[in-house]
Amino acid sequence: MESDLISVLWYIILIYVIVQLVRFTRADADLTLLWAESFGSKPADKLCGKVVWITGASSGIGEELAYQLAKTGASLILSARRENELHRVKQNCIGTNVILNCLLMLIRFLPFLFLPFCVQIDILLNNGGRSQRSLCLETDLDVYQALMELNYLGTVSLVKCVLPHLVERKRGQIVTISSVAGLAGVPLASGYSASKHALQGFFNSLRSELADFPEITISSVCPGPVQSQILKNAFTGDLGKAVNSDADQSHKMSTSRCVSLILVGMANNVKEMWISEQPFLLFNYMWQYTPTWAWWITDLFGKRRVKNFKAGMDADFSYFTKAKTS
Numbered sequence: 001m002e003s004d005l006i007s008v009l010w011y012i013i014l015i016y017v018i019v020q021l022v023r024f025t026r027a028d029a030d031l032t033l034l035w036a037e038s039f040g041s042k043p044a045d046k047l048c049g050k051v052v053w054i055t056g057a058s059s060g061i062g063e064e065l066a067y068q069l070a071k072t073g074a075s076l077i078l079s080a081r082r083e084n085e086l087h088r089v090k091q092n093c094i095g096t097n098v099i100l101n102c103l104l105m106l107i108r109f110l111p112f113l114f115l116p117f118c119v120q121i122d123i124l125l126n127n128g129g130r131s132q133r134s135l136c137l138e139t140d141l142d143v144y145q146a147l148m149e150l151n152y153l154g155t156v157s158l159v160k161c162v163l164p165h166l167v168e169r170k171r172g173q174i175v176t177i178s179s180v181a182g183l184a185g186v187p188l189a190s191g192y193s194a195s196k197h198a199l200q201g202f203f204n205s206l207r208s209e210l211a212d213f214p215e216i217t218i219s220s221v222c223p224g225p226v227q228s229q230i231l232k233n234a235f236t237g238d239l240g241k242a243v244n245s246d247a248d249q250s251h252k253m254s255t256s257r258c259v260s261l262i263l264v265g266m267a268n269n270v271k272e273m274w275i276s277e278q279p280f281l282l283f284n285y286m287w288q289y290t291p292t293w294a295w296w297i298t299d300l301f302g303k304r305r306v307k308n309f310k311a312g313m314d315a316d317f318s319y320f321t322k323a324k325t326s
């Protein structure tokens with residue numbers, strides 16, 4: 001009788017483990033973030049009325065962040081390199097943001113009422129950045145310098161501008177779009193990966209320095225491949241030349257899903273968000289918990305990635321069964 005009970009218990013545990021494994025194969029974010037999505041605060045409840053500064057808002061993840069944040073009722077400050085693209089994004093946001101429309105009416109008639117909103121920043125969203133597609137042996141030192149200046153030092157300089165203001169008010173949020181390349185090594189992106197690792201180190205240290213300010217949240221977002229213009233804008237080995245390829249991106253996570261998860265993380269003060277479809281999510285867990293296996297797999301796929309790149313093919317497709325030409 002007792003042994004029957006133990007057997008039943010083992011079966012229940014086995015079924016539970018199988019169900020969790022099946023669920024994990026469909027997961028596109030780490031467990032904390034998925035839990036927050038199901039049971040945590042809703043973005044519209046937490047982010048409505050916040051003043052959010054988004055860098056790199058003219059395309060990709062930054063553009064989608066602007067749209068989804070506008071829908072929650074947040075007030076936005078958008079910045080990027082291309083002014084005309086920013087105007088396009090602004091117009092699209094105004095179309096969806098009721099509060100922004102009301103504010104614009106107020107600006108027209110009572111400008112002084114708008115001033116307090118202009119000077120206050122609740123959330124700095126460090127999103128602007130560029131990637132890289134080149135072998136270390138073929139990459140000028142200038143490219144490494146540019147990647148560190150843009151992705152790392154550019155972000156640090158904005159943090160240094162905004163942080164004193166958050167500390168004075170004892171609250172606020174700094175959210176930075178790092179990358180899976182900030183947690184793991186990525187062949188053909190040694191400079192990009194280094195700049196994102198630098199961000200991880202910086203923000204993990206800063207978070208602890210701010211332990212006396214529990215209402216200031218420092219969040220790092222580590223997405224895997226997401227649809228955007230990142231590949232088109234990526235540095236090559238030559239500083240003056242971008243990749244400029246319109247390669248198929250259908251294998252990547254949709255921008256809207258990635259951004260909706262980022263908003264969930266922001267609303268629930270999640271400190272590190274892993275956002276990836278499989279197998280990249282599994283790869284994140286391996287880098288964290290079984291690095292020896294992760295190195296072995298990185299070498300295995302890295303070889304194919306480099307081989308495809310040398311053959312003039314789209315390096316990203318080396319992770320998938322069918323390699324496509326760029």
Ligand SMILES: NC(=O)c1ccc[n+]([C@@H]2O[C@H](COP(=O)([O-])OP(=O)(O)OC[C@H]3O[C@@H](n4cnc5c(N)ncnc54)[C@H](O)[C@@H]3O)[C@@H](O)[C@H]2O)c1
Pocket residue numbers: 055056057058059060061062079080081082127128129130131150177178179180222223224225226227228229230231233
């Ligand atoms: N798309 C992905 O697969 C992916 C994965 C992980 C992390 N990320 C990160 O997400 C962030 C957004 O990238 P994306 O994928 O949306 O690419 P994207 O190229 O579509 O957007 C990048 C944005 O950064 C801005 N930018 C680039 N250089 C700049 C500069 N010198 N000064 C100011 N702004 C500049 C661009 O104008 C653009 O608005 C980046 O930090 C990137 O590293 C992207």
